[in-house]
Amino acid sequence: MAWQGVVIVERIIASFLPAGTLTALNYGFKILGSMAELLGGSVGTAALPVLSRAVTSGDRGEEHRTFRDTLEISLLLLTPMAVFCLMLAHNVIRLVFQRGQFTSGATGVMTVIFFYYILSLLPYAFVRLLSFCLFARREPAVYFRLTLLHYSVVLLFDLFYVGVLRVGAKGIPLGFLTGSLIACAFAVRRNLGGLDVVLDGLLGRFALKNLAAAAFSAISVGTLRFWLSPPAAATQDFTFLCIICGSGSLVYLGTLAALRALPLARLSLLSRENVS
Numbered sequence: 001m002a003w004q005g006v007v008i009v010e011r012i013i014a015s016f017l018p019a020g021t022l023t024a025l026n027y028g029f030k031i032l033g034s035m036a037e038l039l040g041g042s043v044g045t046a047a048l049p050v051l052s053r054a055v056t057s058g059d060r061g062e063e064h065r066t067f068r069d070t071l072e073i074s075l076l077l078l079t080p081m082a083v084f085c086l087m088l089a090h091n092v093i094r095l096v097f098q099r100g101q102f103t104s105g106a107t108g109v110m111t112v113i114f115f116y117y118i119l120s121l122l123p124y125a126f127v128r129l130l131s132f133c134l135f136a137r138r139e140p141a142v143y144f145r146l147t148l149l150h151y152s153v154v155l156l157f158d159l160f161y162v163g164v165l166r167v168g169a170k171g172i173p174l175g176f177l178t179g180s181l182i183a184c185a186f187a188v189r190r191n192l193g194g195l196d197v198v199l200d201g202l203l204g205r206f207a208l209k210n211l212a213a214a215a216f217s218a219i220s221v222g223t224l225r226f227w228l229s230p231p232a233a234a235t236q237d238f239t240f241l242c243i244i245c246g247s248g249s250l251v252y253l254g255t256l257a258a259l260r261a262l263p264l265a266r267l268s269l270l271s272r273e274n275v276s
Helices: 002-014 021-057 060-087 089-097 104-118 121-136 140-164 168-189 192-198 201-227 234-258 264-275
Strands: none
Touching (some): 002 168, 021 104, 021 121, 021 168, 060 089, 060 104, 060 121, 060 192, 060 201, 060 234, 089 104, 089 234, 104 168, 121 140, 121 168, 121 192, 140 168, 168 192, 201 234
16 A cells, blocks of 8 residues: 555656656566566565474574575576666667657667666665565564655655656656665664674675676676677667677676585575475
8 A cells, every 4th residue: 555655646746757757667667576576576485484484483593594595596686687787778678668659769768767776676675575584573563664664765755856856757766766775774773584693794795796796797798788789670689688698697607606606505495495
């Protein structure tokens, strides 16, 4: 209900912006939400039975290890996707949408909004994953307060960016980014779900290695974009994206492997637990 309230207000705000903004915002958030659920929410769903059993048995160590593993695996899946979408936003939007009445001008509007929404991918996925932990710990009231804070701040900054700073359509995804970051900071500050134990040195080292892998992947993507001829039409974007994203993925995974940071054993453990 809270999110639907945000959607209604955002649509009212978007109605004062140029034509096509409302559609671009709608699809931009749908793509963001789909990626967060597919690459983050699916890991949280797989980990939920393990978290629930650990909470029921009172095994706090297992609970924290499982949630830490969930965060690591989600980072492994979400980080390269964020890099590709940020650096290749125009090609992605043109491939998926540009046909018929969806002109190159509409692609330009959608690309800007999509780019700013993708900035929220990691913090939004973190909030979603934390909700699995809170429900496993039987803390729905904490989840409720976190959700109300998240959506209230999103709405507040939507109005601030668009109404006060006059940044246009990108103000709404920027408002979502700001709200998600504040919700993450609030969760860490209030130690929701025992985050003081989960966010330890082990996870910190993995995050730094993951950041290094993302940087090398971004360099490879940028190099290939400069070296390859840009696709002249939307129909050529598929091959272009396959080559660049495939190469970037290999660089990303290769860097993590070289740094001994691939959590493959933990990934297989979560898979076995989910099947059982």
